[in-house]
Amino acid sequence: MSQSPLIEVKNLKKYFTQKSSLFDRKPSPVKAVDDVTFTIEEGETFGLVGESGSGKSTIGKSLIRLHDISEGTIKYRGIDIHNKSKKEMRSLRTKMQFVFQDPFSSLNPRIRIGDALAEPLLDHGLVTKDRVRDKVKEVMEICGLPSYHIDKYPHEFSGGQRQRIGIARAMVMEPDFIVADEPVSALDVSIQAQIINLFKELQEKKNMTYLFISHDLSVVEHLCNKVGVLYLGSMMELTTRDKLYENPLHPYTKALLSAVPIPDPTKRRERIVLKGDIPNPANPPKGCKFHTRCPFTEDICLKVQPLFKEVEKGHYVACHLV
Amino acid sequence: MGRYILKRLAYLIPTLIGASILIFFLYSLVPGNFIDGDPNLTAERKAELYALYGFDQPTIVRYFIWMGNLLTGDLGFSLQFQRPVTEVLNNYIWSSFIVAFASLFLTWAIAVVVGVISATKQYSLYDAVITILVFAAMATPSFFLGLIVIKYFAVDLGWFPAGGMTTTGADYTGWEHVKDVLEHMILPVLVLTMLGIGGLTRYFRTNMLEVVKQDFVRTARAKGLKERVVIYKHALRNALLPAITLFSFELPALFSGAIITEQIFNWPGIGAIYMQAFTVRDYTLLMGFTMFIAVLTVISNLIADILYGLADPRVRVK
Numbered sequence: 001m002s003q004s005p006l007i008e009v010k011n012l013k014k015y016f017t018q019k020s021s022l023f024d025r026k027p028s029p030v031k032a033v034d035d036v037t038f039t040i041e042e043g044e045t046f047g048l049v050g051e052s053g054s055g056k057s058t059i060g061k062s063l064i065r066l067h068d069i070s071e072g073t074i075k076y077r078g079i080d081i082h083n084k085s086k087k088e089m090r091s092l093r094t095k096m097q098f099v100f101q102d103p104f105s106s107l108n109p110r111i112r113i114g115d116a117l118a119e120p121l122l123d124h125g126l127v128t129k130d131r132v133r134d135k136v137k138e139v140m141e142i143c144g145l146p147s148y149h150i151d152k153y154p155h156e157f158s159g160g161q162r163q164r165i166g167i168a169r170a171m172v173m174e175p176d177f178i179v180a181d182e183p184v185s186a187l188d189v190s191i192q193a194q195i196i197n198l199f200k201e202l203q204e205k206k207n208m209t210y211l212f213i214s215h216d217l218s219v220v221e222h223l224c225n226k227v228g229v230l231y232l233g234s235m236m237e238l239t240t241r242d243k244l245y246e247n248p249l250h251p252y253t254k255a256l257l258s259a260v261p262i263p264d265p266t267k268r269r270e271r272i273v274l275k276g277d278i279p280n281p282a283n284p285p286k287g288c289k290f291h292t293r294c295p296f297t298e299d300i301c302l303k304v305q306p307l308f309k310e311v312e313k314g315h316y317v318a319c320h321l322v
Numbered sequence: 323m324g325r326y327i328l329k330r331l332a333y334l335i336p337t338l339i340g341a342s343i344l345i346f347f348l349y350s351l352v353p354g355n356f357i358d359g360d361p362n363l364t365a366e367r368k369a370e371l372y373a374l375y376g377f378d379q380p381t382i383v384r385y386f387i388w389m390g391n392l393l394t395g396d397l398g399f400s401l402q403f404q405r406p407v408t409e410v411l412n413n414y415i416w417s418s419f420i421v422a423f424a425s426l427f428l429t430w431a432i433a434v435v436v437g438v439i440s441a442t443k444q445y446s447l448y449d450a451v452i453t454i455l456v457f458a459a460m461a462t463p464s465f466f467l468g469l470i471v472i473k474y475f476a477v478d479l480g481w482f483p484a485g486g487m488t489t490t491g492a493d494y495t496g497w498e499h500v501k502d503v504l505e506h507m508i509l510p511v512l513v514l515t516m517l518g519i520g521g522l523t524r525y526f527r528t529n530m531l532e533v534v535k536q537d538f539v540r541t542a543r544a545k546g547l548k549e550r551v552v553i554y555k556h557a558l559r560n561a562l563l564p565a566i567t568l569f570s571f572e573l574p575a576l577f578s579g580a581i582i583t584e585q586i587f588n589w590p591g592i593g594a595i596y597m598q599a600f601t602v603r604d605y606t607l608l609m610g611f612t613m614f615i616a617v618l619t620v621i622s623n624l625i626a627d628i629l630y631g632l633a634d635p636r637v638r639v640k
Binding site (some may be wrong): 064066086089091092093094097098102105106107108110111119120123124146153154167173298303 | 536538540541542543544545546547548550551554556559560563634635636
């Protein structure tokens with residue numbers, strides 16, 4: 001733990017400004033990510049969970065600079081990636097890759113998958129032209145795709161196969177960090193298991209580090225060793241997987257966990273049902289952002305935003321009541 | 323693919339028969355003809371000419387005669403030129419073709435580049451200026467644009483000839499002749515390009531905007547490819563796909579001439595001839611030419627479908 005972490009996110013903010021109408025006094029920014037801080041150690045799988053609109057994907061994209069950020073710093077091995085020129089960033093991209101949620105639309109329909117996989121290798125000059133086909137086949141095999149598929153087009157594959165292509169595409173440059181943005185949510189449950197196991201295998205073989213974005217807590221439990229819970233762009237709770245699943249402290253985490261089904265019909269869990277929907281991020285509630293839906297709201301929650309504090313070693317929570 | 327093409331070719335036959343019926347009867351229903359237009363003819367001479375050209379036959383019979391001739395490649399006899407229609411078309415269509423081809427090439431080349439840049443810099447100053455210019459050019463009537471261009475470039479500046487296809491009285495041959503024609507072409511090509519470029523630029527801009535937002539373009543960026551490669555290889559190739567169809571539709575336009583522009587520049591093209599044939603009611607020429615364009619149109623439709631299948635792997639496999 002003495003060396004610096006692989007990924008260090010500090011006070012990350014990403015505001016999207018809405019185009020205001022002519023008569024608006026001032027445009028109200030949507031605070032998609034509002035002051036989020038965390039680190040990812042090498043070889044770790046960091047799970048990011050939260051409802052739709054909580055800012056999970058925005059954080060993921062910011063981490064490999066698929067868009068710019070508003071404030072804060074993101075460091076990869078101590079390098080501030082949002083401070084690099086476009087050219088320097090391009091070469092950094094070989095080390096940081098992304099697996100997209102939708103395996104159907106994220107592949108160019110007009111390019112054979114062999115060419116799609118070879119393209120970044122040739123473009124970055126990582127492999128020579130005569131070696132590239134072997135390299136692509138090798139990565140395909142590692143990702144569970146028979147190499148005779150190399151000259152097929154994306155539409156000739158099933159959803160699970162396409163997601164394997166998506167993973168192979170990310171792996172081909174031998175990155176050490178991959179952001180996986182809900183990589184299994186578009187797949188059938190049986191296929192989900194295969195893909196999750198593939199992620200695990202690759203991690204063991206290649207010592208990968210993942211940021212795994214998901215809204216499925218059972219997937220996260222299976223795969224991650226550290227978990228961050230997001231709500232309306234803010235981190236609510238952050239700790240190791242074991243602590244989070246055994247001893248959740250934030251009411252939001254408790255509610256999410258209570259909704260995970262137990263694979264045993266005789267056991268019942270007391271469900272905490274949240275009222276209402278996630279509020280509009282352009283106009284988040286004052287005080288604690290969660291107070292509108294929290295079953296334990298007190299006066300202080302309406303007025304003061306809780307600090308993100310370490311309540312026990314390696315367990316951070318933003319709640320007044322903890 | 324072979325079977326598909328055969329099937330599509332078979333469909334062409336009823337389409338063309340339908341087109342021939344429409345074309346023939348529309349022109350036959352119009353009262354008057356070439357002979358009636360001449361007030362100096364005696365009734366006797368008129369009847370003679372009617373019999374000579376077959377105008378005394380019932381319309382249905384005339385249709386089948388016309389159709390029979392069509393099948394042998396004979397488009398009829400132009401009364402105005404006193405020559406076969408095919409010969410007249412062959413005489414004038416090529417001068418229209420060179421102008422149309424040059425302007426088509428320029429229009430597409432410029433529209434692709436301008437549209438792509440306009441899309442990648444959406445809402446920028448460049449985008450706004452281009453949009454205004456392109457709409458202004460598109461909205462100006464060709465006769466107005468033509469006259470303005472003649473006024474500035476031919477009369478005031480004297481850079482280019484004001485009209486015609488060759489310099490009057492000059493009898494150039496070989497390379498000199500080519501240069502002379504090129505010089506005369508520039509202004510009509512300029513006008514046609516300005517008129518055509520607007521819609522196409524907007525088309526490419528919209529297409530590109532749509533494709534650039536697709537996930538696979540984001541994937542290409544995540545690969546760390548150069549922005550140029552992302553735009554021109556991944557995005558543009560997909561944006562060009564629907565344009566194949568559009569491009570095939572330009573085939574008839576290459577041969578149909580530009581009626582107004584050719585009149586203004588006194589260009590001896592088929593558009594001008596077409597207009598003239600109307601005023602003297604030379605219906606055989608009109609029918610022959612319209613039928614020719616109809617054939618080109620259905621063929622270009624077929625080509626569009628085949629090309630689309632070749633270009634898109636998703637269509638190809640089926």
